[in-house]
Structure formats: structure tokens, C-alpha cells
Amino acid sequence: MAIESESNPNRISQEAFEREFLPTLSVDCAIFGYDDNNLRVLVRREYIPLDGDVHLEWKLPGNHVKRTETIYDTAARILKEQTGLENIYVKQFSVFSDPERLKRNLVDYEWVRPRIVDDRVVTVGFYSLLNMNDIDNSMLIEDANWMNAYEVERLMFDHNEIFEEAFKKLRNDLLHDPLVFELLPEKFTLTQMQKLYETIFNTNYDKRNYRRKINKMEYLIPLDEFQTGVSHKPARLYSFNRDIYEETRTERFDFRM
Amino acid sequence: MAIESESNPNRISQEAFEREFLPTLSVDCAIFGYDDNNLRVLVRREYIPLDGDVHLEWKLPGNHVKRTETIYDTAARILKEQTGLENIYVKQFSVFSDPERLKRNLVDYEWVRPRIVDDRVVTVGFYSLLNMNDIDNSMLIEDANWMNAYEVERLMFDHNEIFEEAFKKLRNDLLHDPLVFELLPEKFTLTQMQKLYETIFNTNYDKRNYRRKINKMEYLIPLDEFQTGVSHKPARLYSFNRDIYEETRTERFDFRM
DNA sequence: ACAAAAGTGTTTTGGGTACACCCATGT
DNA sequence: ACATGGGTGTACCCAAAACACTTTTGT
Numbered sequence: 219m220a221i222e223s224e225s226n227p228n229r230i231s232q233e234a235f236e237r238e239f240l241p242t243l244s245v246d247c248a249i250f251g252y253d254d255n256n257l258r259v260l261v262r263r264e265y266i267p268l269d270g271d272v273h274l275e276w277k278l279p280g281n282h283v284k285r286t287e288t289i290y291d292t293a294a295r296i297l298k299e300q301t302g303l304e305n306i307y308v309k310q311f312s313v314f315s316d317p318e319r320l321k322r323n324l325v326d327y328e329w330v331r332p333r334i335v336d337d338r339v340v341t342v343g344f345y346s347l348l349n350m351n352d353i354d355n356s357m358l359i360e361d362a363n364w365m366n367a368y369e370v371e372r373l374m375f376d377h378n379e380i381f382e383e384a385f386k387k388l389r390n391d392l393l394h395d396p397l398v399f400e401l402l403p404e405k406f407t408l409t410q411m412q413k414l415y416e417t418i419f420n421t422n423y424d425k426r427n428y429r430r431k432i433n434k435m436e437y438l439i440p441l442d443e444f445q446t447g448v449s450h451k452p453a454r455l456y457s458f459n460r461d462i463y464e465e466t467r468t469e470r471f472d473f474r475m
Numbered sequence: 476m477a478i479e480s481e482s483n484p485n486r487i488s489q490e491a492f493e494r495e496f497l498p499t500l501s502v503d504c505a506i507f508g509y510d511d512n513n514l515r516v517l518v519r520r521e522y523i524p525l526d527g528d529v530h531l532e533w534k535l536p537g538n539h540v541k542r543t544e545t546i547y548d549t550a551a552r553i554l555k556e557q558t559g560l561e562n563i564y565v566k567q568f569s570v571f572s573d574p575e576r577l578k579r580n581l582v583d584y585e586w587v588r589p590r591i592v593d594d595r596v597v598t599v600g601f602y603s604l605l606n607m608n609d610i611d612n613s614m615l616i617e618d619a620n621w622m623n624a625y626e627v628e629r630l631m632f633d634h635n636e637i638f639e640e641a642f643k644k645l646r647n648d649l650l651h652d653p654l655v656f657e658l659l660p661e662k663f664t665l666t667q668m669q670k671l672y673e674t675i676f677n678t679n680y681d682k683r684n685y686r687r688k689i690n691k692m693e694y695l696i697p698l699d700e701f702q703t704g705v706s707h708k709p710a711r712l713y714s715f716n717r718d719i720y721e722e723t724r725t726e727r728f729d730f731r732m
Numbered sequence: 733a734c735a736a737a738a739g740t741g742t743t744t745t746g747g748g749t750a751c752a753c754c755c756a757t758g759t
Numbered sequence: 760a761c762a763t764g765g766g767t768g769t770a771c772c773c774a775a776a777a778c779a780c781t782t783t784t785g786t
Contacts, residue, residue, distance in 0.1 A: 242497045243597055285595055289572040313567055313599050315546040338542055340500055342570050409737075426740070427776065450737040451783035666765075683767070684749065707763040708756035 239282040241336040245292040246280035248384035252401040253350035258364035277374040293344045302357025307400040311387040315340045345384040347400035399458040407453035437462035496539040498593040502549040503537035505641035509658040510607035515621035534631040550601045559614025564657040565603045568644040572597045602641040604657035656715040664710035694719035
């Protein structure tokens with residue numbers, strides 16, 4: 219439990235740790251959140267005392283895999299710890315296994331020393347998608363920060379590399395799977411959906427062509443509800459119907475614009 | 476070394492094993508070979524004595540990750556052991572982490588018992604691509620068999636699942652990356668290339684449309700060489716120029732037919 | 733009345749698809 | 760001469776891309 223929260227190092231013995239966890243295998247998670255036309259990623263603040271100084275660093279949330287868990291269980295546990303949310307979309311994308319990955323930097327390694335039993339840890343990278351409106355801010359743990367995904371600073375260990383791979387994989391997957399809807403609220407406008415694609419792919423699309431394309435998607439259900447409280451013509455709300463998606467999806471469907 | 480060849484279980488002590496290998500992390504590899512219009516996968520024959528019987532089973536080649544290795548090093552080591560080849564294309568595609576994955580079947584588990592120090596092993600799935608002409612058959616280790624990829628029998632553990640995922644990922648990657656050329660010989664005819672796609676995607680393409688499409692690929696170099704010894708008009712040979720590919724590739728190139 | 737985003741059609745262009753015949757070689 | 764795969768061009772259709780004005784609401 220000390221290890222689980224990552225915040226109270228060394229509170230359980232090495233033996234107890236090895237009984238519960240796989241010492242050489244962890245999961246690190248790039249948690250993407252979307253809100254207000256910004257794509258963000260959750261990073262954790264770490265204060266590392268070394269040589270009389272306290273160093274401020276950032277890392278992706280992660281944890282060791284328990285002996286009884288699949289890696290998906292581990293990822294779900296991390297998500298619950300960091301955001302309070304359950305049933306969040308998580309996806310593994312790559313394994314990072316450089317034998318020196320925890321030892322490239324002296325300050326980083328000082329974070330490792332008191333916490334980790336074995337200094338050879340292979341980690342499975344996951345990304346995760348959620349809409350930030352769903353987050354109950356009182357649940358957010360301390361020392362968490364939602365960095366703009368386009369302005370990610372230096373992270374510990376190989377976490378910049380893990381984040382970049384996660385972002386690349388996310389972009390690719392968004393073209394082929396209905397993942398946008400994990401980032402959007404349950405009811406959304408077509409402009410919100412377009413803006414989300416534009417944010418993630420860092421481009422702009424023609425509104426009419428975009429709407430023609432998504433109007434062909436039968437699983438996008440127009441509701442009899444509209445935006446309220448906006449000082450312009452209120453937009454119609456839509457929702458995603460997964461059942462229709464599963465039934466009507468063709469072999470080669472793609473979300474490319 | 477005993478463990479490395481997978482064939483002499485238990486010849487080194489538990490301590491020696493743990494000093495050299497990560498006991499809970501392995502790599503399993505679906506090695507695809509192409510030859511003579513057949514796509515094949517390398518599987519290993521295992522004889523497992525249990526209750527007075529000897530059971531015949533098949534598995535994908537695999538091995539534990541050494542403490543000094545990245546997972547790519549492990550995959551390359553497996554490739555060298557199984558085929559004698561170096562510098563072969565390998566790619567990780569997914570992690571398999573069911574805590575019970577080695578214990579689902581009594582006979583399978585009997586294979587594990589004498590060999591493996593920890594019965595919780597998480598494995599990283601790799602696939603690998605090679606042209607079977609490159610294999611020196613005297614190098615092929617005993618108990619290896621190239622099964623037709625469309626007729627894979629029951630494999631041990633979760634290896635059928637690993638193989639199916641590998642095949643799915645291979646198909647997907649072939650549409651976006653120049654992987655065909657890993658499976659083809661260095662010099663090949665356009666029909667060989669077409670047949671390879673047809674084999675892997677289990678369909679047929681129109682010859683003229685296919686050629687129009689690949690004629691746009693500037694990195695496919697027509698040679699001044701032709702097939703010999705065929706009783707029909709000899710086909711021109713082509714080769715793949717990776718430098719031109721890297722220079723001219725566009726963001727969204729795709730090999731889809 | 734004005735600001736701000738919603739919503740809506742047409743034309744042009746390029747790529748995908750369907751389709752049939754002559755050519756060069758070995759036997 | 761015949762069998763075998765090699766190699767080539769055209770017409771049609773649909774999807775992608777470019778492009779501008781009217782509508783509805785809040786202030």
C-alpha cells in the first residue's frame with residue numbers, strides 16, 4: 219500500500235514487496251484528458267532530496283505489477299488511484315526494457331533507490347483516455363498535474379520517450395477505432411468532435427467536408443437536445459451508439475479526414 | 476546455456492538462473508517465413524513425459540530475458556538460435572500477462588515445472604519476418620517445424636492466442652510499413668510480391684490495378700535482370716531501395732490495395 | 733443591431749475498380 | 760505449335776477537397 223501510492227517509500231519490507239509484486243515488471247501510464255479544447259496528460263510531481271538539495275521532477279504515474287494481476291489490472295489500478303475513476307479505457311502500446319533505463323540520471327536514480335527492490339525494471343507502456351469533466355476534483359491526488367500535451371516538460375527516466383510513443387500510438391489508433399468518444403463527454407456537438415480531432419492532429423478541417431463525412435456514421439445519434447447558455451445559435455447534441463457501431467462496422471472502416 | 480536452448484532443462488541452478496535471467500519475464504516469437512507462395516511459422520516440437528506417457532506438443536520459440544538484455548536483444552538471440560540468422564526483422568506487438576497462462580493445462584505445466592524458477596511469467600510477444608531461402612538448413616535446430624500459417628495446430632500455453640495476435644498485427648503493419656521486403660528475396664518479380672500480399676491477406680488482386688499502384692513506388696527499382704529457367708516470358712526482377720523509401724515517404728503512405 | 737458560432741450544396745479532381753488481349757520463352 | 764505466366768490501357772464511379780452564405784441565439 220505504501221508502494222501503491224508511490225508516496226511513502228520503503229514502508230514495507232523487501233520480502234513483503236516481493237510476495238505481492240513482480241519486482242522487475244511495472245506499468246507506466248500516459249493518462250490523456252480532454253477538456254475545453256485542450257489535450258492534457260497527467261504527470262506526478264516528485265521531490266527528491268539529494269546532497270542537501272531537494273530536486274523537483276515530473277514522472278508518469280506507474281506501479282509494479284502484482285503477482286495476481288494482469289497488466290490491464292495494474293493499469294486500471296493506477297487509473298483508479300490517480301483519477302478516482304473506474305472503467306476507463308486503457309491500452310498497452312509498447313514495452314520499454316533498456317537495462318539502464320532507471321540509471322541514466324543521478325537524481326532519478328535517487329528516487330528509485332529507497333523504493334525499488336530490483337534496479338532492473340522492465341515497464342509496459344499504457345495510454346488511457348478520459349474526459350476531464352468526469353473527474354471529481356476532490357478525488358485528485360496531491361502532486362498530480364495535467365500538463366498540456368504539447369508542452370510536456372522533462373520527465374524522469376525514459377518517460378518522455380514513453381509519452382511520445384503513447385501520443386503517436388494514440389493518433390494512429392484514433393484513425394481506426396472509435397476512441398474519440400472516450401475523450402468526449404457523453405453528449406457532444408459536432409464542432410466539439412471536430413475540434414478534438416484538430417487538437418490531436420494539430421491541423422484544421424473544412425467544416426462542411428467534415429460533417430458530410432461523419433454524417434455517414436450511423437452510430438452517431440442526433441439527440442433532441444441542444445446547447446444552452448451560449449450566445450449564438452445553440453448546436454445540436456449527439457451521442458455515440460456502440461451497439462450500432464459494432465453491427466455496422468466494416469472491415470476497413472477508417473476515421474481519417 | 477541449458478536454458479537458452481530450451482532443450483536441457485534444469486542443468487543450471489536456480490541461483491545461477493536468477494543471476495543471469497529475469498525469472499518472470501520472457502519473449503515468445505512468431506517467426507514467419509515465406510517461400511514458394513506459402514507463409515509459414517516456426518514451431519518447436521516438445522516431448523513431455525507425464526504419468527508414464529510421452530506427450531507430443533508444439534510451442535512458439537521463446538526464452539527468458541537476460542538481465543543485461545533489452546527485449547529486442549532477447550528476440551534476436553532467439554532468432555539466431557532457431558534459424559542461425561542475424562539481423563532479422565523483429566517487432567514486439569503485445570504483452571501476455573494472465574497469471575494462469577502457464578497453468579491452464581496439466582501437460583503444459585509439466586513442461587514448465589523442471590525449467591522455470593517462477594511460475595508467474597509475463598511474456599512479450601514478438602513477430603519476426605524472413606525469407607526461407609536465406610536459411611541454411613544445416614543450421615536449423617532439431618525439433619523445429621515450419622507449419623503453414625493457415626493450418627497451425629494446437630500450441631502450448633497461450634501460444635495460439637499469441638500467434639493469432641501476431642498474424643493480425645503483421646497484416647496490419649504490412650499495410651503501412653515496407654515489411655513485404657523482409658519476406659521476399661532481395662531480387663523479386665512483381666508477381667511474387669503480389670502473390671505474397673494475396674497469401675497474407677487471403678484474397679486476390681487485379682494484376683493491372685496492382686501494378687499501377689506499385690509502379691508509383693519510386694523505391695521499387697526495376698533491374699536489368701530477368702528470371703531464368705522458366706518456360707514462359709521471363710519476368711523482370713526488382714529490388715527495394717530503402718534510402719529512396721525513407722526520403723520520399725509521405726506522412727500517410729499506405730500499401731493498401 | 734451586432735457578434736458569434738451553427739448549419740447547409742455544388743463543382744472539380746484524382747484514385748479505385750472493372751475489364752481483355754498480345755508477348756516472350758521452354759518444351 | 761502450344762502452354763504458361765508477363766506485361767499493358769481505358770472508361771466509369773465515387774470520394775476527397777475547395778469554397779460562401781444564411782440562421783439562431785445572447786447581449
